[in-house]
Amino acid sequence: MALHFGGEFLVQRSPEEVYDFLIDPNRFGSVLPYFQGLTVADEKNFEVKVRVGISHIRGIANVRLNRAEAERPRRLLYRGKGSLAGGSVDFTAGFDLAMNEEGTRVAWRGEVQVFGVLTSIAGGLLQPLAQKNAQKAIDGLQAALGQIPSVSALPAVSPLPVVSSPSAPVVSEPTISPGVREPGGSDPTPEQPIALSEPAMKAGQ
């Protein structure tokens, strides 16, 4: 089962700043929804644990990511594999960065291939769930970078405020990023909405 996503957004950061954020697994990994922990293997490879749940199928997914392409400050491509009970996921996540007079335009795209009986048991739920989580990851990324509203992305979970200060500090602490859970923290239920507005505003100040 193949799922495709994509969109773009603007951040008031230079392409270099965005690139440096995206290439650092300690920062980038933590914006994944339901983040549980991170293990960095080497410069290009790291593994994150995320909590996932579809109906009664719940558990920890181990997601291994490999930085397949990196061209500072224009392009990054990650390839990943995840596994959990009932299935596996192969995916790619790519980012093309372009300088813009307002900052950096981030064009992103994701392709997810789901394998296993999960597709049979929860096939109809996978597309909206994956779409929701992709959006959460992007929202988290935007919030972490300091964002301005999306220009053509997937429907946003909630409207984000325009940020005027281009010099807002890059968020480096995953604990203050929206949608990001502190490692070892309490687990959200998969359907629990993540409150974006308040922390996002703080992050963008």
Added chain:
Amino acid sequence: MTPEKTRRPRKRPGAKAALKHPHHEAASASDRWVGKSVARKEEARLLRGQGKFVDDYQLQGALHLKFVRSPYAHARIESIDVEQAKAQPGVLRVLTGAEVAKVVQPFIEIGPAPGGKILDYPMAVDKVHFQGEPVAAVVAESIEAAEDAAEVVRVDYDSLPPVMDAEEALGDRSILHPSAGTNLVWQGEFEYGDVDAAFRSAAHVVEIDRLHFHRFSSTPLECNVVIGQWDPSDNQIYFWCNNSFPAFAIQFLSPALGVGIDQIHFQSHDIGGSFGIKITNYPYMAVCALASRACGGRPVKWVETRTEHMTASAHGNERTFLDTRVALDKKGVITAIESRHIDDCGAYPRYEPLGCIIWAQVLPGAYRTRNMRVQFSQAVTNKCPVGPNRGYSRMQHLWFLERVIDICGRKLGIPADEMRLRNYIKSSEMPYTTPNGCVYDSGDYAGMQKLAKKLIGWDGWQGKIAKARRQGRRIGIGIGTTLDSGTNNFGQSQIINPQAPYSGQSEGANVKLDIYGEIVVSIGSVPQGQGHETTAAQVVADVLNVHPDIVKVRPGFDTDRNVHTGHSGTYASQFAVTGLSAVHGAAENLKRELARLAAFALGAKENDLEFGLGTQGPEVKDRKSRKAINYWALANLVNVNNAGLPADLDVTLNCRYVYRAPFKVPDIQRKYGNLTLTYAAQLHIAVIEIDPETYIPKILDYAAVDDCGRVINPAIVRGQVFGATAHGLGAALYEDCRYDEAGNLLASTFSDYIPITALNMPRVRYGHMESPSPFSYNGAKGMGEGGAAPIHTVCAALQDALWDSGVVIHDSHNTADSIFRALASRSEASGAVDQAAIETLESNT
């Protein structure tokens, strides 16, 4: 005796014509129990929950096995990390496919190269070839411990492009098995008569681009279960398993495990259905045996879950029929068919490529077509391997022929019933030799149609349907005629592979008087609900003139009874012929021994003896002296009180008989010969309405007529007809093992697969005819597979309902969704019915 040499038919009640087996008269003259609906002996335990299935066995020290299975349909195994799993509490061993491959040989392949070069191990070694293929096996003290540990086995895969379509597979763009070098398993051309001449002289030629028979399974109530024990104390392997063709399984296991056949012991008791699917569970048997050996000889139990069964046991064959051309004369009689068939056998051939020839048992179906040319290819794909699912290979072909008949009839404006009548083999032509040398033993297809039409009220429905259509309703009535060929000749395997060491067909049985005079019957078949215990008892009771209740038929199968032959099992609709012939032969042998012994004991002549029931139980009586001796005394004389027996009185009262079906090896070059002994038939009629809002097809009326020759037990036959009807209806309207492009099975649970239940089973009007087989001692024919009649019938009825809307039924599986899409597509095409309609429902979707 060969079927070809059998005498001319003799008219019998209920059949236009039938041949007689030389022993038939004697057998039927004394029948008191055969032919009666004797209550099933098995029911007493099964209905009280006292059946003994494999999972009911609680062996001391038994371990539990859980497989780690691939989520990928096609991937390279980069690494397997079992350390964390091994460290889990209660875990004894974790086996990987690579480890197993070091200690076993690949399973033998039935076919020649290229398919014969495929390496099939019990678990995936370096590549996985279908979703659900086992890559590792965890053995633990409890199933819970095994399951927990299986979850932490880490397997790194490098996914490869899956090949999910057999036509695409033949392009070899992605090779599944490098050892074979191609995805082609087997191919061959079957040509009979003068096809080109028939087309040159045809009054009509109908072309059908594509027909597709979908993939489904039979979902027995009991999934696969194996207990394997490789006992180091005697180096014997013991299996308790529900495999339904153990003689075949042990022939595969012996070379793979490197042991002699006699070291393998196999036992089953009750089995909750197989329908052929459990024939190919031997890879799991191998893993359980190896796991047992790795754990010091403790028994290892594996119980398959339903999802495992759906994804990784076996499915039925999927087949695509391409470029079909049909020649007809001016009356609508089909004079020639040519076509190209591509069979999808899934990831490993296993029982295949036998399906590449088995369809030819019914080459012309119920029709008189003499000129046929079929190019047949079989390919591997990244789907679950297939198994010989009920009606295996023949039902795909028979469905194809029924679609051909219906589409041609429509094209020529000939009603479906009339089209069939013009093409049926006539009862007066029986036994009928088909273009490829098969001999249809008996049958009256026109008579069956007449009876089915009467049952359903054909004429009345014609009027009601016409009226409903004027109201804009979509209602159709359709006929499905099908054959259930039984007792196969394994010589047909040599058409596939001239080196194949198989031919003929046989079954064994043992009937004995036990030490205390009990009549005990052991059979080589593997009953799974067909009532073998009952029908065997009926046969023995008639031979010995006793009541079936006193005939003890041992349940299940056991190699240690030494009854079986290399063909033993339950498959290919044959027990009524092979199994009961063996039982009958063994009972007759016992009767002869009893007569000799009684003559000695009573001082009588054997010709003066009669068998029956006396005041002290079953006995043998001298008509002249009126003296009698009961079975206890006879058994006592042989077993424990034999000092006075004459040395030349060589009786054991323990009589084994092997029935060998009268076959010859087919002509391999011509692909010609008798491939099956008997041909039961079923003819069904359905009336179906398509809901105008939901497009759900609803069966309004249904009739099923069966002819399986002489009936041993009418209640059992009726039950099997109803069961086969349910399976066929489920396959036609609900059940579909569909995959997505990535190789995910989208029906891995019953929620998605939707097997038929009592709730969506229509009322069935049942009718029966008897055309006794001249080739079996009792006139019976094998039955029970049903020939997939409902699939043909539902498609025919839907065709009738949808033809006027421009939709041609090209797929064997039709749902509300596919019907809606087909109709929507036709609406867009603005009513161009003819050539434009020759598109598949699939392509419409």
